Amino acid sequence: MPEQVMFTPAALNEPWGQKIFERVQSLNLPIKELSHNRLTGLRGQDDRQTYNIAKRTLAVVTAPPSHFKLSPIPPSADWQFHIAEGCPAHCQYCYLAGSLSGPPVIRTFANLPQILENLTTYERPEQLTTYEVSCYTDPLGIEHLTGSLAECIRHFGTRSNAHLRWVSKFDAVDNLLDLPHNGHTHCRMSVNAAPISMKFEGGTASVASRLGALRKLADSGYQIGLVIAPIMPIDDWQVHYSRLFNLISEALDINCHLTFELISHRFTPGSKEVLQTWYPQSKLDMDEEKRLIKRHKFGGIKYVYDVDTMKVMKRFFQSEIQQRFPNAEILYWT
Ligand code: SF4
Numbered sequence: 001m002p003e004q005v006m007f008t009p010a011a012l013n014e015p016w017g018q019k020i021f022e023r024v025q026s027l028n029l030p031i032k033e034l035s036h037n038r039l040t041g042l043r044g045q046d047d048r049q050t051y052n053i054a055k056r057t058l059a060v061v062t063a064p065p066s067h068f069k070l071s072p073i074p075p076s077a078d079w080q081f082h083i084a085e086g087c088p089a090h091c092q093y094c095y096l097a098g099s100l101s102g103p104p105v106i107r108t109f110a111n112l113p114q115i116l117e118n119l120t121t122y123e124r125p126e127q128l129t130t131y132e133v134s135c136y137t138d139p140l141g142i143e144h145l146t147g148s149l150a151e152c153i154r155h156f157g158t159r160s161n162a163h164l165r166w167v168s169k170f171d172a173v174d175n176l177l178d179l180p181h182n183g184h185t186h187c188r189m190s191v192n193a194a195p196i197s198m199k200f201e202g203g204t205a206s207v208a209s210r211l212g213a214l215r216k217l218a219d220s221g222y223q224i225g226l227v228i229a230p231i232m233p234i235d236d237w238q239v240h241y242s243r244l245f246n247l248i249s250e251a252l253d254i255n256c257h258l259t260f261e262l263i264s265h266r267f268t269p270g271s272k273e274v275l276q277t278w279y280p281q282s283k284l285d286m287d288e289e290k291r292l293i294k295r296h297k298f299g300g301i302k303y304v305y306d307v308d309t310m311k312v313m314k315r316f317f318q319s320e321i322q323q324r325f326p327n328a329e330i331l332y333w334t
Pocket of ligand 1: 086087088089090091093094095096136137138169204
């Protein structure tokens with residue numbers, strides 16, 4: 001639960017903004033109606049205080065016009081779109097650190113019907129088009145406050161050639177189970193080996209609860225999958241990741257169609273700098289000396305594990321998944 005919920009005038013002008021207003025009012029959360037459309041009052045006396053204020057603030061705003069021009073998001077989906085930006089959890093490796101700028105306030109968008117309507121213009125007539133909604137937020141983490149993920153699922157349930165994909169580290173799925181999703185939504189849980197999850201994923205649901213939630217979604221007819229990320233070759237990593245696979249086998253029907261997305265840990269100079277401000281005591285290994293530099297096409301760099309480490313890890317994950325889950329599909333390793 002946020003400590004304050006801010007509404008801009010533009011957000012309050014939107015019917016969906018009014019719905020969010022009613023929700024947060026019924027939860028008795030402190031509401032602040034801003035007199036202008038800019039977010040202010042989020043800076044504390046130092047970085048620590050700014051982080052704390054921002055992470056405990058939900059701001060209901062309208063998505064800017066730039067959000068209506070979608071970007072591709074390979075290999076996850078054809079397009080990404082955003083119903084919110086920011087996340088209430090405290091993962092010390094958070095990938096948002098490199099993507100969003102400024103204090104990590106959680107913004108949710110009140111012009112959701114327009115956002116969803118815009119997606120239809122990207123659909124291809126004879127071919128499936130896929131959309132990822134979790135690039136800038138954990139949509140389930142704020143669903144109790146917004147209802148926006150459920151609205152997306154309902155929307156995609158009505159489309160014949162468009163599928164929605166979302167991923168989470170939270171577990172409150174009960175309000176999603178009876179939605180008319182029509183099999184058009186692919187729900188994934190992001191999981192990791194216990195030492196990583198317990199040390200670095202503050203404010204999230206436990207891995208066991210995430211898996212329990214995924215089971216409920218599968219039983220409600222949703223397509224399901226797992227994102228194992230960020231994969232790290234910590235001490236005894238094979239043992240810890242084998243235990244994670246044991247947990248997965250116990251929680252899910254091992255014969256179901258299950259997708260896996262496997263993402264090794266990486267960071268950029270920018271994300272490292274932000275993460276070190278957010279989590280100055282973190283023991284997360286971001287030693288550039290031990291990494292390989294990878295350049296992407298726009299000139300930026302990221303630090304990844306060396307080729308041999310990547311090969312060994314990739315082989316291990318592929319073999320575990322093939323042996324344990326006969327109908328699983330590995331969508332990608334990166
Ligand atoms: S749950 Fe995801 S988005 Fe939220 S803090 Fe953790 S890594 Fe970042």
